[in-house]
Amino acid sequence: xxxxxxxxxxKAPPKGGFSxxxxxxxVGVTSxxxxxxxxxxxxxxxxxxxxxxxxxxxxxxxxNINGKVHNxxxxxxxxxxxxxxxxxxxxxxxxxxxxxxxxxxxMIANGKVIYSCTVLAVDAQGKQIQTIEGIAAAARPHxxxxxxxxxxxxxxxxxxPGFVMAAKGLLDKNPxxxxxxxxxxxxxxxxxxxTYVGVRKAVLEAAKAMKGAKNA
Amino acid sequence: xQAFEYANPTSLKEALGMLSSxxxxxxxxxxxxxxxxxxxxYIHTPKRVINIKGIKELGGITKTAAGLRIGATATxxxxxxxxxxxxxxxxxxxxxxxxxxxxxxxxxxxxxDLCQRPRxxxxxxxxxxxxxxxxxxxxxDGENRYHAIFPKSQAYFVNASSLAPALxxxxxxxxIAGPNGNRELRVEELFxxxxxxxxxxxxxxxxxxxxxxxxxxxxxxxxxxxEVRQKEALDWPLVTASVAIRMKGSSVASAKVVLxxxxxxxxxATAAEQMxxxxxxxxxxxxxxxxxxxxxxxxxxxxxxxxxxxxxAVKRALLEAAKARG
Numbered sequence: 001x002x003x004x005x006x007x008x009x010x011k012a013p014p015k016g017g018f019s020x021x022x023x024x025x026x027v028g029v030t031s032x033x034x035x036x037x038x039x040x041x042x043x044x045x046x047x048x049x050x051x052x053x054x055x056x057x058x059x060x061x062x063x064n065i066n067g068k069v070h071n072x073x074x075x076x077x078x079x080x081x082x083x084x085x086x087x088x089x090x091x092x093x094x095x096x097x098x099x100x101x102x103x104x105x106x107m108i109a110n111g112k113v114i115y116s117c118t119v120l121a122v123d124a125q126g127k128q129i130q131t132i133e134g135i136a137a138a139a140r141p142h143x144x145x146x147x148x149x150x151x152x153x154x155x156x157x158x159x160x161p162g163f164v165m166a167a168k169g170l171l172d173k174n175p176x177x178x179x180x181x182x183x184x185x186x187x188x189x190x191x192x193x194x195t196y197v198g199v200r201k202a203v204l205e206a207a208k209a210m211k212g213a214k215n216a
Numbered sequence: 217x218q219a220f221e222y223a224n225p226t227s228l229k230e231a232l233g234m235l236s237s238x239x240x241x242x243x244x245x246x247x248x249x250x251x252x253x254x255x256x257x258y259i260h261t262p263k264r265v266i267n268i269k270g271i272k273e274l275g276g277i278t279k280t281a282a283g284l285r286i287g288a289t290a291t292x293x294x295x296x297x298x299x300x301x302x303x304x305x306x307x308x309x310x311x312x313x314x315x316x317x318x319x320x321x322x323x324x325x326x327x328x329d330l331c332q333r334p335r336x337x338x339x340x341x342x343x344x345x346x347x348x349x350x351x352x353x354x355x356x357d358g359e360n361r362y363h364a365i366f367p368k369s370q371a372y373f374v375n376a377s378s379l380a381p382a383l384x385x386x387x388x389x390x391x392i393a394g395p396n397g398n399r400e401l402r403v404e405e406l407f408x409x410x411x412x413x414x415x416x417x418x419x420x421x422x423x424x425x426x427x428x429x430x431x432x433x434x435x436x437x438x439x440x441x442x443e444v445r446q447k448e449a450l451d452w453p454l455v456t457a458s459v460a461i462r463m464k465g466s467s468v469a470s471a472k473v474v475l476x477x478x479x480x481x482x483x484x485a486t487a488a489e490q491m492x493x494x495x496x497x498x499x500x501x502x503x504x505x506x507x508x509x510x511x512x513x514x515x516x517x518x519x520x521x522x523x524x525x526x527x528x529a530v531k532r533a534l535l536e537a538a539k540a541r542g
Contacts, residue, residue, distance in 0.1 A: 052230065053264070056219035076222035076265065079252070099253045101450065103319065112293065112322040118252045119323070122222055123245070123267055169318065187449040188317025 054122070061121050065090060066134025076122045081105045083121035084131065092132035092161045103189030106162040106169075107131050113169035113188070132161040135168055144168055147206035148199070155193035163189050167203045176207055217255040221264045226271060228393055228427065234266050235423040239416065244268055244425060246289050247324040250332040257340060259333075274327075274427055277301070284431040288327025293318075295326060305431065306540055307382040307439035307458050307533075314443040315378050317450035327426045329379045330390065330406060331418060334480075335452050336363065336373035344413035346370050360516040362454065365523055366479035367514060368409045374477045375407055375417070381458035381476035382441050384484065388431040394424040403429070407481035417480065437462055440536035442529045453477045455522055457509070457529035459537050461497070468492045473509055473534075478526055485509035488530060497538035499531075506530035 055076035063070045063083065072087045081098075084090040093116055096104035100118035107116040108130040116124075136142045144164050147153070154160040163186065170177060170185035177185060182203045183196075191199065225231040236242045243262035245251055246269060254260040268274055268289060275287040279300035286295065295301055295312045302309045315321055315329075333339070338347030338354050347354050348370070355363055355372035363372045383403040390406055392399050401419060406426075408419050420426065439460040445451045456476035462469045471492040473485040488509035495501045506527035513523045 052225060053221050053223045053234070055222045059222075075219055077217050077219050077255075098256065100249050100320065100323075103317070106319060113319050114323055115249075115319045118249055120222070120245075120248065120252070120265075123248070123269075166318070183448075184316065185318060188319040190449075 059122065062125055063088075063121065063129060064127065065129045066131060067128075072121075074121055076120060078121050079117050080107070080119040080121045080124040080129070081116035083124075084116065090131055090133055093165075094158055094161060096158065101190070102159070102162075103166060104159050104162040106165040106189065108165060108169050108172075111169075111172065113166050115188075130165075130168075132165055135164070142168070143209040144171070144202070144206040147202040147209065151202035151205060152198040153195055153202040154198075155191075155195055159189060159191045159193075163191065163199055167199075167206070170203070171207055171210065175210065177203070179204065217252070218258065218261045220255075220262055223264060223266045224270050225266065225268070228271055228273060228425065231266055231268055231271060231425060232393060232395060232423065234264065235425070236264075237421070237423050239422045241422070242266060244331075246328045247291065247320075249320055249324045250328060254333060257342075259340060259342060268425065274425075279304075281433065283433045286326050286429040286431070288426050288428055289325045292321040292324050292326065292329065296321060304434045305382075305386065305439065307385065307441040307460065307537075308379065308431070310441040310536075311379050311382040311443070311456065311458065314441070314445070314453060314456070315450075316445070316448070320450065326379060326429060330377050330383075330403070330429075331420070331426060332376050334373040334376050334417065339373060345373065345410045345415065345417060346413045347372065348413045356516055359518065361518040361521075362452075363516055363519055364479045365510075365513045365515040365519055365526070366475075366483050367516075368480050371409045371417075371480035372516065373417075373480055375479070375481055376452060377476065377482070378443070378453065378456065380407065380482045381456050381474040382439070383429065383431065384482055385458040385460040385472040385474045386431050386434055386437070386439060387460075387472070388429055390426055391428045391430065392420065392424050393427045394421060398427075404482065404484065409480050434460070438537040438540045440533045440540055442533035442536060444525045444529055455526040455529050457526065457533040459530070459533045461492070461534075461537050466496050467494055468497065471505075473505065473530060475509060475526055475530070478513075478522065485530070487511050492534075497534055499535065502531040502534040502538075503527075505534055 058073040058075050061072055061074050070088050094104040096102045098117045100115040105117040109127045144167050166186050166189045182200045223234050242264040245265050245267045274289045277290050277298050278285045292312045292315055339345055353370050364374050388403045389400050406419055410417050437460050441458040443453045443456045458474045460472040471489045473488045475483040488505040491508045492505050509530045510523050510527050
């Protein structure tokens, strides 16, 4: 059973270990990329090939989340969601099914909604990632958040951050959706309390409130 | 999931050099929507994971006079956003929209849709691709409501691809790169019935990469996909029917009818195709074709309902195609 507890896995020393050598190997990726400009083409290729395989121990990972760059050391098997929740204290996105089905972990990467539980952190580097923490202006809730409150768009609230992010992804692409488009646009998110009707109303209300201000 | 070494090659050659000639050693990562789940369940425990999204030549969708070239790492979202796909290949557009989660469409790739492993819950619980215990399949006497109605030998799982039926009906091919060069397969040849509980359901070697999908021009071909799901939202299909019809005047010159999620490989409904030839696409003819397509179905004790769903899917796909230009 404990084998299926990823949290334990992640903390357990990996095969090959988190060693000084592993760390330097990881650093080699960055220095290889920087160095390629001044190396001959053949040497650059060799440097890249040498640095192309990383892990299984912890490696340096750089994530751009809500406009801020975070540098952490995690194993390649750590997902974007777990990197945020367990290493960066960015806990708005929730870990529910952890299998790319329920949508509670929804984030936006380069303008597209994604399941952060099903993306490796190491694979999310170089992307502009937005989480629920990053959508509101200072001291003012995002119109979507307000609309969720106004329309009873949540009961237990655990799926809500994912729904808000999925809705934001939808409205960024289609600022004036129809009811059916809202329904289809939220097809990747589940709410076991069954607040779908309130959620859809909230998204339509937010769309009206946001007219002319894409990201208020 | 088990720890692994991660590689991020930028060329196909580099990626091919990182694969192993043994299954289970290395896995190819594209969208990750299936692979990460398989790894979390310890169904796949690769020592190395090779991300192929950094290989530029594997991406993109291009329309030429000869047809459509879809890079293996093009996402389902790119496919649904393509105007060329929507106008000339509505069956592909409809099939991709059937993957009804925007998140999965943004992440999942066309190559990944074809190469994803079956959803059979015995397989996903570690009983192997044929779902066997002590050499005997657990499916016929077990929970089989989503399983095959056209089983083949001991294989009761269903092929999970949403796009395969449409691609087969449209006559598409896949290109495959390996250590000894490139080869091509018709999409229907990509799927095979596994010979043992440890074998694979794809005609790919462990050191090969599916690089692109080539769909011939569908000008003058009426095509459509009709999918039945348990939920309106994200779910795999219960059954899918894809059709591609060439007309001569008001009657059918030739028809392709392909069923998905009814057998371990997509099922080409030859009897329905022959029955349609020379007929007009009326409601009665479409209903009759649906019946023909399901001749010979062998449902299990819990999935006879899928026979009727598939009949209706064929009928509705044909009537949708009849409306389409082409």
